[in-house]
Structures are given as structure tokens and as C-alpha cells.
Amino acid sequence: MPEALAEVGARRLFERMRALRVLVVGDAMLDEWVWGSVSRISPEAPVPVVAVNDHSFTLGGACNVASNLRAVGVRVAFAGVAGDDAEGRELRALVDKIDVDPAGLVTATDRPTTRKTRIVAHNQQVVRADWESTAPLTGADRERLAAVVRELAATCDAVVLSDYAKGLFSREVVEAASAARVVTADPKPRNIDLFAGVTLVAPNAAETSTATGIAIKDDASLERAGAALLERLGCRYVVVTRGERGMALFGTAGERLVVPSVARTVYDVSGAGDTVIAILTAALAAEAPVELALQLANYAAGAVVEKLGTATASPDEILELAGAESHG
Numbered sequence: 001m002p003e004a005l006a007e008v009g010a011r012r013l014f015e016r017m018r019a020l021r022v023l024v025v026g027d028a029m030l031d032e033w034v035w036g037s038v039s040r041i042s043p044e045a046p047v048p049v050v051a052v053n054d055h056s057f058t059l060g061g062a063c064n065v066a067s068n069l070r071a072v073g074v075r076v077a078f079a080g081v082a083g084d085d086a087e088g089r090e091l092r093a094l095v096d097k098i099d100v101d102p103a104g105l106v107t108a109t110d111r112p113t114t115r116k117t118r119i120v121a122h123n124q125q126v127v128r129a130d131w132e133s134t135a136p137l138t139g140a141d142r143e144r145l146a147a148v149v150r151e152l153a154a155t156c157d158a159v160v161l162s163d164y165a166k167g168l169f170s171r172e173v174v175e176a177a178s179a180a181r182v183v184t185a186d187p188k189p190r191n192i193d194l195f196a197g198v199t200l201v202a203p204n205a206a207e208t209s210t211a212t213g214i215a216i217k218d219d220a221s222l223e224r225a226g227a228a229l230l231e232r233l234g235c236r237y238v239v240v241t242r243g244e245r246g247m248a249l250f251g252t253a254g255e256r257l258v259v260p261s262v263a264r265t266v267y268d269v270s271g272a273g274d275t276v277i278a279i280l281t282a283a284l285a286a287e288a289p290v291e292l293a294l295q296l297a298n299y300a301a302g303a304v305v306e307k308l309g310t311a312t313a314s315p316d317e318i319l320e321l322a323g324a325e326s327h328g
């Protein structure tokens with residue numbers, strides 16, 4: 001991409017993104033971080049005792065997709081569920097802090113807010129504890145969610161469906177999203193058929209293999225798996241993300257494009273998939289050609305894996321990496 005002209009084109013595209021409103025529907029998560037140091041083993045059991053010196057919360061799961069859209073200036077509404085608990089209130093406060101419209105965040109009384117607590121000592125994770133329910137939503141909550149998604153989708157340029165298999169998605173909710181011009185999904189394999197008919201799906205390679213039963217081990221098997229998903233879901237595009245191998249695009253009009261990964265140093269790959277779906281969606285909603293959308297998503301993912309923790313990439317960081325690539 002990035003000769004001077006392409007950079008001007010990309011800058012214009014980022015300008016257009018500022019006028020967009022995108023709805024993120026998905027499994028909201030609260031990431032909890034407990035930081036400390038270890039100087040002894042517990043007398044109670046053979047485990048380290050962490051002396052805590054810091055404690056914080058960040059947005060995870062589908063909320064991280066919302067953060068990534070905000071980082072490129074897109075206005076965002078969020079729909080999902082939180083529990084009627086302190087973590088749910090913390091989640092709402094963080095959503096508010098990044099200026100995301102919480103109109104679609106439904107409070108469920110029969111489940112906790114999904115929370116992942118990491119205890120980290122000397123920059124190493126000691127243990128993670130998950131509070132979550134993966135049971136399907138109750139019928140009443142499913143209807144409330146579908147109604148609010150239908151209403152919000154009609155006011156948005158695009159909808160992202162961010163699935164972490166916590167029981168949120170049903171065919172009703174996916175169909176409710178279809179009022180928007182562009183609908184994208186980052187599906188988990190067991191739910192993948194729920195997303196039939198959306199504009200674009202972007203599973204990773206392992207998820208693609210699980211969903212299709214095709215082991216991806218070379219170009220030919222990648223092609224077969226991508227083509228199989230396109231056909232099965234009736235989507236316009238399939239993007240398969242491949243970790244350090246970059247990503248591949250498949251389109252129903254015969255579009256094929258494979259891009260290598262671009263990160264210079266890899267610090268933390270978690271959340272890179274959230275960045276990919278956010279940037280693909282923003283670019284398509286801003287009417288970028290799909291090839292440019294793919295390249296920008298790939299640069300954005302490269303920029304976030306260069307940072308510690310789930311992260312976001314700004315237009316400048318995305319273009320900086322694009323420039324570094326082209327100038328060697």
C-alpha cells in the first residue's frame with residue numbers, strides 16, 4: 001500500500017470513520033488485574049503468596065472491539081448483557097469512560113458479569129480465575145436484547161457481532177442486526193452457523209479448521225477451508241486470521257488476498273482478533289475497497305501485538321507501521 005498516494009487515501013478513510021456509528025453486539029467482559037510480588041510460599045499450601053500493590057479493571061471480550069473502534073474515532077453503541085452486580089457497574093463505568101453508548105447493555109439477574117481475574121507477579125501471570133455463565137440467555141433476555149439490537153442497528157452504519165461463546169447469540173439477535181448496511185462477525189466455531197448471511201466473518205485459523213473439519217497446513221488447505229466457509233455461510237467475505245502468518249481474504253466474486261503479518265516485535269497477541277474485526281468493519285463501513293480494509297486491519301493487528309496487554313491502535317500507529325513496512 002503505502003506510497004504517498006495510498007497514505008493520503010488511508011488518511012481520508014480514517015477521516016470518514018469519524019462520521020460513522022457502529023453497533024457492537026457481543027459478550028461483554030471485565031478484565032481484572034491484581035499486581036504484586038512474591039517473596040514466600042504459603043504455609044497453607046504449596047503456592048506463592050502474592051503481596052498486592054495494585055489492582056485495576058479493563059474492558060475485555062466484545063468491549064475490547066468497542067475500544068478498538070473508539071481508537072480510530074468511530075462512534076460506538078454497545079449491546080450485550082451484564083450481571084446485576086458490582087462488576088456490572090464497573091463495566092458500565094468503563095464503557096462510559098470511553099464514550100460508548102450503553103443503550104443496548106441489558107442487565108440479566110440470573111448470571112454474573114463475565115469477569116477474568118489475573119494475578120500477576122513480577123510481570124508473570126500466576127493464575128487466572130473466571131467468573132462466568134455460558135448458559136443461553138433466558139427467553140425474556142433474548143427478546144429484550146433482540147429488540148434493542150433491532151432498534152440500534154437501524155441507526156448505525158455497521159454492526160459487529162463479537163462472539164466469545166458465553167450464551168449471548170441466537171439467530172434472533174443475528175437477524176436483528178441485519179438492518180445495518182454492513183454486518184460482520186468474529187464467531188466461535190460451535191456457533192458459526194448462527195452467523196449465516198452476514199457480510200463478513202473473521203475466525204482465526206484454528207476456529208476455521210474446527211468449523212470446517214479441514215486442517216489448515218498449506219495454501220491449498222487454506223483455500224479449501226476459506227471457500228467451504230464462504231459457501232456454507234453465504235457471506236460476501238471470509239477473513240481467516242493466521243497469527244504470525246498474517247491473514248487471508250476470500251470473497252464470493254473470486255477475491256483472494258493473502259497478507260503476511262507485519263509486527264516488528266511481538267509482546268502480547270491477546271485481543272489481536274478484536275482489533276482485526278474492528279478495523280475491517282470500520283473500513284468497510286467507510287466504503288474502503290475490501291483489499292485496503294484487509295491491509296489496514298493487518299497493520300492495526302501488528303501495532304497491537306507490539307504492545308503489552310489487550311490494546312488498541314490509533315490511525316497514526318496504523319499508518320506508522322504501514323510506512324515502516326514499505327520503507328523497509
Ligand SMILES: Nc1ncnc2c1ncn2[C@@H]1O[C@H](COP(=O)(O)OP(=O)(O)OP(=O)(O)O)[C@@H](O)[C@H]1O
Pocket residue numbers: 203204205241242243244245246247261262263266269270271272273274276298301302305
Ligand atoms: N505472533 C504474531 N506475530 C505477528 N502478528 C501477529 C501475531 N499474532 C497475531 N498477529 C496479528 O494479529 C492478527 C490476528 O491474530 P490471530 O489470528 O491470533 O487472532 P485471534 O486468534 O482471534 O486472536 P485473539 O483471540 O487473541 O484476539 C493476525 O492476523 C496478525 O496480523
Ligand SMILES: [Mg+2]
Pocket residue numbers: 186204273274
Ligand atoms: Mg479471536
